[in-house]
Amino acid sequence: ANNQMRAVLEKIKLVAGTDSTTLILGESGTGKELVANAIHQNSARSHYPLIKVSCAALPETLLEAELFGHEKGAFTGALRQRRGRFELAHRGTLFLDEIGEISPVVQVKLLRVLQERQFERVGGNDKIDVDVRLVCATQKDLRKEVSQGRFREDLFYRLNVVHVVIPPLRQRQEDIMIIAEHVLKTCSGKMNKTLKGFSSVARELFLRYSFPGNVRELENMVERAVALGRDREAIQPSDLCGFQSCPYTGGVPQESCGFCSEGLTGQKREERPLTSLAAAREQFEREYIVSVLGRVEGNRTTASKILDISRKALWEKCKRYGIPSNRNGSDPDDEGE
Structure with missing residues (x-):
């Protein structure tokens, strides 16, 4: 791991030993959920549940019921009482992914739980005590969201007790081949294939590409290459991009190919006319x-x-x-x- 990731890993160890609310920041695909897993597994709560919720995947009404549960008859379709994720995570860790997407109504309720350590189910009046360590993640700039009135300032400070920033893959090039080789080994075993690693051209391509999708994109790319690669041969650029016709096989650049969109075609680029x-x-x-x-x-x-x-x-x-x-x-x- 490079120095930035070593600092992240060191911070995870320190944070895991506390009960502090933690905010994980990073672009999509950088591995925020893996960091949440690591914090939980290395904490005193590791013997209790780690419950995960994607806040972006549910509309406001459903997210509220998902987090806090609901009583029978609380709304149309509520045929029985249901415990929410806070209750399910009691004595463990609750991971809220994409926390920047929650509505003002849910923000108020979440703030109250953090302040009072208790809540009511949707449609209920009984107060329920809860002991949960909260870990949140977002790819949004929450300070900007606060300044633009979309996120409560008091909730932001409650969530941002400790923050862990995961650097994008393009800022830690020395990790690219380490991750790629690990995924290659794992996927080759699952697919029962024997491949001769990555060709020199493929390696060069990895180190020149910006990976806007970060580690997730790299993992998907290598898995695709293993699926398409020929047994006992090295992985080529065309295996990585997945296109049957590409500049590396003598074809034309593909509009939806990440390599082609960044001009990484293996061909000398035409000189552009001099301009301002x-x-x-x-x-x-x-x-x-x-x-x-x-x-x-x-x-x-x-x-x-x-x-x-x-x-x-x-x-x-x-x-x-x-x-x-x-x-x-x-x-x-x-x-x-």
């Missing part, structure tokens, strides 16, 4: 936005998070550069813009 810095910057910006949108299937909400700009700013740039909107309609928020 402003024009060159605009050309790069347009190409990069198109690349990111292609990688997230045109979803502008996801793209704006990766680019760290507002959706309005992304929409304006797309309009300025003539970048068409998503035709698949997978981003409903685009309607009416």
